[in-house]
Amino acid sequence: MAVQQPAGPDPYFPDNGDARYRVHRYELVLDYRPGPNRLSGTARINAIAGPAPLAEFQLNLADFRIGRVRVDGRQPHYTHRGGRLRVRPAKPLRAGAAFTVEVHWSGNPGPVPSPWGGLGFEELADGALVASQPVGAPSWYPCNDRPADKASYLLSVTAPSAYAVVSGGRLLTRTTKASTTTWVYEQSAPTSSYLVGLAIGRLQTVLLGDPGPGGVPQHGHIPAQLLPRFSRDFARQPAMMELFQELFGPYPFDEYAVVVTEEDLDVPVEAQGLSLFGSNHVDGARGSERLVAHELAHQWFGNSVSIADWRHIWLNEGFAKYAEWLWSERSGGRGAQQLAAAAHRSLAGLPQDLRLADPGRRSMFDDRLYERGGLTVHAVRCALGDDAFFRMLRDWVRLHRNGSVTTGAFAEHVARFADEPPAGLFEAWVYGTALPPLPVLGDRP
Ligand SMILES: [Zn+2]
Known part of the structure; x- marks a missing residue:
């Protein structure tokens, strides 16, 4: 059961992604030379038009030289400006039509600017690294850059043989020719564009x-x-x-x-x-x-169960934070209750103007979002009790595997596991800004 993708642009990153079509597979063939930091690539993108005919569509790609663009083998009109590759096919694509886009690009890759500094492709002293959250993916390949547009990937990277190339997914082949080696990875699970990782190094x-x-x-x-x-x-x-x-x-x-x-x-x-x-x-x-x-x-939490758009990022970070506490609790460290109390104390001394449900782009990676996110998951656990809480978690992951979710969907899901709906919990913790009292395990009536 996947929540439908929103029809419009991402509220935090309106220039990234295009909701008028979706991609189901990327096949990327890249060649990278660390010394001169030179990247050239070919992408074959298999996509499907949305419910309306598509006279034009957009991919995101940083400022590379574009060698060639094809849509279903034919030359389209295109412009490439401000990180956006706007493509107008020779003939509009029919609603629901499958189509293939081919893009060749080359240049010296580097991070794309963001409110948090450069994101995406980073040249290291001896190699390269890609970490794209949230909008760094166009720093190295053309993509429909929105978290809910999840696709499978075939990634082939050729680099000098002294370097290892690591990506997510299964290493299919590794072939050495003269002084270079080609690494081919297959990621068959639907993957958000920002979650395609890459490391090239010794x-x-x-x-x-x-x-x-x-x-x-x-x-x-x-x-x-x-x-x-x-x-x-x-x-x-x-x-x-x-x-x-x-x-x-x-x-x-x-x-x-x-x-x-x-x-x-x-x-x-x-x-x-x-x-x-x-x-x-x-x-x-x-x-x-x-x-x-x-x-x-x-x-x-984040990769298999993704967020529909970036307003819901607390669903990624709150669960990852709570997983830290669960690991501590179950591995002989401090219990989740103690860690929740510490997080609560630190939040109590900070401004209370952050709303988990829609923190605003500037506060997406605010430490308070992580801490309050973890505390909110703890509050749900306290309200449901351990048995229902962990059943709820496993069911959430199972139902939304490979899909994308929203805060509203999570609130509805939690309510299904409560004897009584956890009145006010989401209003206070997720939609409100004031810090509610510390929830306590075992306090459940
Ligand atoms: Zn995280």
Whole structure:
């Protein structure tokens, strides 16, 4: 059961994405040279027109040189300005028609500007990294850049053989010719454009734990010198995977990979089937273990169950935050109640003008959204009791797997698991701004 995609542009990013059509598959063939930081690519995009005929449509793509554009093999009119590639096919596309767009592009990729600094493709001292949340995907490939437009991906990247190329999904082939190697990844699960991750670097690959029959393979891709610290810091990730499968239901993808880059990152970033960490997140003392749990939890909350548009981001971050607390509780650390109390104390001393349900673009990544989001999930748990709460969570993940959701849909879902509708809970925690009293586990009548 997927919530219908909104018909209009994203309220926070009206220039990104085009709701008049949807993409069901991207096939990207890229060639990247780290020294000169040169990228050239060909995209074949299989799409379907919406309920109205399509005289023109838009893809998002940063300021590259466009070599060629085709729609169903024919040359369209197009303009490419301000990160938008506007395409007018020779003949309008019929309502509901399947069509194929081909785009060739090349240039020196770099981050696209945003209110949070550059996003997307980043050239490193020796390699490259892509972390796109929320609107960085057009920094490296043409896309219908909205989180609810989820597609499968075939990604082929050719790079000098000294480098490893890591993306989410299954590595189909790795072929070396002369001095270059081509890595082909298939991500068959529907994926939001911002969640296509990429790392190119001198990385070693290790297997974390023993997945056993039917288990989820978990790989780490790490610079050799960070391997000892990584081995300690990520040692408990297989146990997290087991716990989260118990609490949230089956892991939604075929495998999970983590990359640690040689450089620092402000925060780790999630991608589909992949999370990216900076060297500052490995200290050999499990100092960032809560973030290991946070990023893993996004595979369920944010990646498999996506948001319909960015107003609903608390659904990603609130659950990922709460997963940190659940991991702590179940792995011998502080309990969720204690962590909720600490979050509540810190929020009580901060301005109370943030509304989870629609925080505004500027406050999407405000720390208060994460903390209040975690507290809201805790409030739901306190209201439902553990048994109904975890059944509710697993059912939410199962119903909306590969789909996209809204805050309203979550409120309705929660009400179905309560003996009595949790009166005022969503009004206070999600739609209001004042901080409600700390919810307490076991206080349920
Ligand atoms: Zn997060």
